[in-house]
Amino acid sequence: MLLSVKNLQVAYGRIKALHGIDFNIAEGEIVTIIGANGAGKSSTLRAVSRLVPSGKETEMTFAGKDLLKYPPEKVVSELGISHVPEGRRLFGNLTVLENLKLAAFARKDKDGVEKDIERVFGIFSRLDERKTQKAGTMSGGEQQMLAVGRAFISARRLMLLDEPSMGLSPLLMKRVFISLKEINQSEGTTILLVEQNARLALKFAQRGYVLENGNMVLHGDSADLLDNEDVKKAYLGG
Amino acid sequence: MTFNFLMQNFINALQWGSFYALIALGYSMVYSILMLFNFAHGDIFMVGAYIGLGVATALLALVGTSGAALLPGWLILVLTILISMFLTAFVGIIVERVAYRPLRDAPRASAAITGLMIGIILETSNILFLGGSRLKFPQLIESVTYNIGGVYVTNKKIMIVLVSLGLMLALHQFVRRTKYGMAMRAMAYDYLVIPLMGVSMNRIAAMTFAIGSALAAAAGILFGLAYPVLDPYMGVSFGWKAFVAAILGGRGSIMGACIAGFMLGFIEIMTVPAIQILNRLFALNIGSNLRDLIAYSIVLLILIFRPHGLFGEAYSAKLRL
Numbered sequence: 001m002l003l004s005v006k007n008l009q010v011a012y013g014r015i016k017a018l019h020g021i022d023f024n025i026a027e028g029e030i031v032t033i034i035g036a037n038g039a040g041k042s043s044t045l046r047a048v049s050r051l052v053p054s055g056k057e058t059e060m061t062f063a064g065k066d067l068l069k070y071p072p073e074k075v076v077s078e079l080g081i082s083h084v085p086e087g088r089r090l091f092g093n094l095t096v097l098e099n100l101k102l103a104a105f106a107r108k109d110k111d112g113v114e115k116d117i118e119r120v121f122g123i124f125s126r127l128d129e130r131k132t133q134k135a136g137t138m139s140g141g142e143q144q145m146l147a148v149g150r151a152f153i154s155a156r157r158l159m160l161l162d163e164p165s166m167g168l169s170p171l172l173m174k175r176v177f178i179s180l181k182e183i184n185q186s187e188g189t190t191i192l193l194v195e196q197n198a199r200l201a202l203k204f205a206q207r208g209y210v211l212e213n214g215n216m217v218l219h220g221d222s223a224d225l226l227d228n229e230d231v232k233k234a235y236l237g238g
Numbered sequence: 239m240t241f242n243f244l245m246q247n248f249i250n251a252l253q254w255g256s257f258y259a260l261i262a263l264g265y266s267m268v269y270s271i272l273m274l275f276n277f278a279h280g281d282i283f284m285v286g287a288y289i290g291l292g293v294a295t296a297l298l299a300l301v302g303t304s305g306a307a308l309l310p311g312w313l314i315l316v317l318t319i320l321i322s323m324f325l326t327a328f329v330g331i332i333v334e335r336v337a338y339r340p341l342r343d344a345p346r347a348s349a350a351i352t353g354l355m356i357g358i359i360l361e362t363s364n365i366l367f368l369g370g371s372r373l374k375f376p377q378l379i380e381s382v383t384y385n386i387g388g389v390y391v392t393n394k395k396i397m398i399v400l401v402s403l404g405l406m407l408a409l410h411q412f413v414r415r416t417k418y419g420m421a422m423r424a425m426a427y428d429y430l431v432i433p434l435m436g437v438s439m440n441r442i443a444a445m446t447f448a449i450g451s452a453l454a455a456a457a458g459i460l461f462g463l464a465y466p467v468l469d470p471y472m473g474v475s476f477g478w479k480a481f482v483a484a485i486l487g488g489r490g491s492i493m494g495a496c497i498a499g500f501m502l503g504f505i506e507i508m509t510v511p512a513i514q515i516l517n518r519l520f521a522l523n524i525g526s527n528l529r530d531l532i533a534y535s536i537v538l539l540i541l542i543f544r545p546h547g548l549f550g551e552a553y554s555a556k557l558r559l
Contacts, residue, residue, distance in 0.1 A: 049434065072433035082434070089431040091424040102424050105417065106436035154436055 002027040002190055003048070003062050003158060009055030010043045017043040019214040020057070025158070025192055030184055032193040032201040032222070034235055035211035041194040042086045044211070045160045048192075049083045050075050062158070077106035080157030084164060088147040092136025096127055096146055099135050103154040113153065120149035123179050141172035148176060152183060158190045159183070165197050177204055198235035202226050210235070242388040247511050248504075253395050253464060255503025256402035260457035261480035262487060262495040263409065264330075264450025270426035270490030271446050274346055277353030278333055279454060280477010281360040284470065285329055286455025287375070287462050288364065290322040294376050294459075315378040319401070319459050323452035330451025331444050339440065357473075364470040372469045375462030398460045405456055406496050409449070413492060418445060426490060479506075482537060488550025498548055506533045 004024040010017045018040045025031045035041050046052045048060065050072040060067035062079050075081050091099055100120060104113040121128035124145040130138060135146055144164055151159055161180070165173045181204070183189050195201035202208050202222040210218040210231060218231065225231050261283050268276045276282075297317060301309045309317075337352040364370070382393040413419035425432050425442050432439050461476075462468060483502045487494025509529045516522055541547070 051430070051433065071438070073436050073438045076434060077436035085431055085434060089428055089434075091427045093427045094420065094424055098420055101417070102420055102435050102437070104436075105421060150435075154434065 001025065001061075002029075003067075003192070004060070005048070006059040007055070008044065008047055008058050008060065010040070010047050010052055011055070012052075017214055018047070020055070021211070021214070021216045023209050023216060023219070025190055028184070028188050028190055029207065030181075030191045030193065030205045031207045031209070032195060032205035033209045033211050034195055034198040034201050034225075036235075037196065038213075039211040040214045041211055042162055045083060045085075045162050045192070045194055048075075048160060049081065051083075073106065076155045080155040081160065082151035082155040082158070083160040084147045084151045084162060086162040087166070088143050090135040090143055090146055090150070092134060094135055095132050096135055096138070097131040099146055099150055100153055103150040107153075116153050120152060123182065124149060140167040141169065141176075144168055144172070144176055145179075148179065156183070156187055156189045158192065161191065161193045163195055164193070165195060165200055173200070180204075198231070199226075244511060245389040247507050249389065249391055249395060251504040251507035252399050252500070253503075254507050255500035256399050257457050257461055257476070257499075258480045258483045258502050259496045259499025260402055260405065260453045260460075261477065262483035262499045263406070263492060264454050265481055265484035266487065266490055266492055266495035267422070267446050267450050269484070270492070271422060271429060272338070272342070272443060273429075274338065274349045275353065275481065275484075276333070276338070276447070276450070277350055277477075277481075278337070278356035278360065279353075279450065280473035280480065281357040282326065282329060282333070282451045282473070283454040283458050283461075283477060283480075284364070284468075284473030285360055285458075286322060286326040286451065287458030287468050287472065288368070288373075289325050289329075289455060290318055290459035290462060291373060291375055291468060293321045293325070294318040294378060298376060298378075311379045315459075315463075318378065319456055322455045322459055326455030326458075327448035327452040330447035330454075333451075334444055334447040339443070357477075361470045361474075368470075370470055372467050375459075375466040375468055377463070377466060379463075394463050398464060401456070401460060405453060409453070409492065412449075418442070422446060482534070486537060486540065486547050488547030491547070491549035494547055494549030501548075502533075502537065505536050506530070509533045509536075 001024040006022050007020040008018055008022070009020050021044065023033070033041050033044060043052065047054045048067070050067070050070060054060070054068070058068070062081065065079065067075065067079070070079060091102065094102065100117050107113050121131070126142050127145055127149060130142065135143065138146070148164065164176055168176065177200070180191060184191055193201055193205060202225055205222050208219065208222050208225045209216055210225070218225070218228070226236070261279065264279045264282070265275055268274065294314065297309070297314045301314065333356055337356045338349055341349045341352060379394065384391050384393070413422060421432070421437050421442050424435070425439070429439060432442065479502065480499065483499040484495050486502060487496070487498030506529065509532050510526045513524045513526055513528070513532070517524055
């Protein structure tokens with residue numbers, strides 16, 4: 001297992017967001033966590049990124065290393081886990097190119113970074129056209145492309161994606177997901193996707209977990225989950 | 239009431255504004271990335287001036303014993319500024335580490351209080367170690383006065399303004415063109431996702447305190463050249479006024495802090511000739527000791543009409559996780 005999470009607990013003050021969930025991901029896999037608003041999906045990703053502290057009994061290992069020993073910036077630069085956060089969170093005061101360069105902050109391979117920036121521009125040509133523009137002035141779809149591109153440059157052993165479909169037209173959504181699949185196949189990047197759009201997520205991923213009120217209630221192959229009556233009723237609209 | 243008289247004040251205001259601007263930058267930079275005001279910053283200006291005094295004295299002693307004429311006054315001054323900036327940067331780093339980092343997630347008021355406490359600690363340590371008496375700052379360069387068409391300018395004033403402007407320009411270039419400057423700008427926009435870029439928040443915070451403190455040290459030494467008496471509380475009123483400049487410039491705006499620093503210098507200095515003009519025109523008898531009252535009433539008025547300062551954003555783009 002590339003990432004293995006046991007008994008993950010997250011609390012914000014007295015409010016518990018995750019009550020001890022388990023999940024794991026193998027190298028090269030695309031896995032999704034689906035669930036309603038407030039189920040704890042974003043908290044799961046933030047805990048893996050170490051942006052929020054996890055409970056005392058939580059165990060997380062990544063490629064055989066104890067994830068909990070790494071501060072958030074080293075989760076990116078040393079373990080190779082990147083994170084497209086909820087709401088994209090681009091640096092709107094920086095240009096498109098600066099956003100991409102900042103994502104390479106900890107990387108020492110200058111040539112590699114330049115090649116990667118070119119690759120991002122190859123995948124999302126709109127970004128190339130707008131590279132000197134401030135990120136905050138772009139449309140939602142373009143911003144999502146930049147958010148994915150930025151994560152791709154920062155690290156790509158595992159990419160955590162928090163609702164990349166949010167606010168995108170179906171056409172743009174399709175484009176972003178096709179690009180993600182390309183990255184998965186060409187780079188061997190493992191992907192953990194969190195989505196409210198369950199149908200889209202399960203079609204994209206090989207396996208899925210269902211999160212409900214901070215508990216994992218179900219997991220299995222995407223095809224099985226798409227056929228599951230409970231999942232259909234609760235998340236796929238009948 | 240001549241043109242010369244106004245020019246004279248104009249030059250004084252430029253010098254005075256340089257001090258405010260250099261100190262205000264430290265407040266603004268720290269605020270922009272951490273959303274807190276470092277209320278110990280005025281005292282770091284004081285510490286910088288004293289470190290400058292120590293470094294200058296040491297260098298002078300060194301030159302004295304070796305009898306070398308190879309270190310002219312201006313070179314000692316340059317070295318004093320550079321070494322003191324470097325040393326005071328560490329004071330800033332330590333202040334961030336002990337007073338602010340442990341409180342990063344605490345309510346802002348707690349961080350403000352620790353800042354004030356650190357300020358008091360710095361002032362009283364100074365009294366403890368140096369006895370609290372006023373100390374004379376060595377005059378490293380010979381004072382030369384130029385008479386330009388009836389306006390008197392000293393070489394020191396010219397140097398103070400030029401060095402200050404040079405430092406501001408250097409900071410601007412650093413923030414615009416370097417990788418670390420880019421990280422600072424990004425952190426000012428949204429600090430919570432900074433780690434996702436592989437950037438350590440602590441490192442950028444420490445760096446920002448270091449730069450702000452180094453600029454305050456430069457201001458302290460330049461101040462010592464112009465007004466060569468140092469005392470442990472010199473940073474208090476000066477620090478508060480520079481803080482006013484930082485607010486006037488717009489919280490977190492580097493450009494704003496520079497411009498507002500000079501503006502505050504002008505308002506303060508120019509209030510005196512303005513009082514004199516008013517007195518003469520209307521046969522009034524306003525004392526020039528009302529300078530600060532009038533000057534800061536003007537600042538208050540500006541803030542009433544521009545509550546976010548000259549360059550501040552009307553709303554914060556900062557988001558919460």
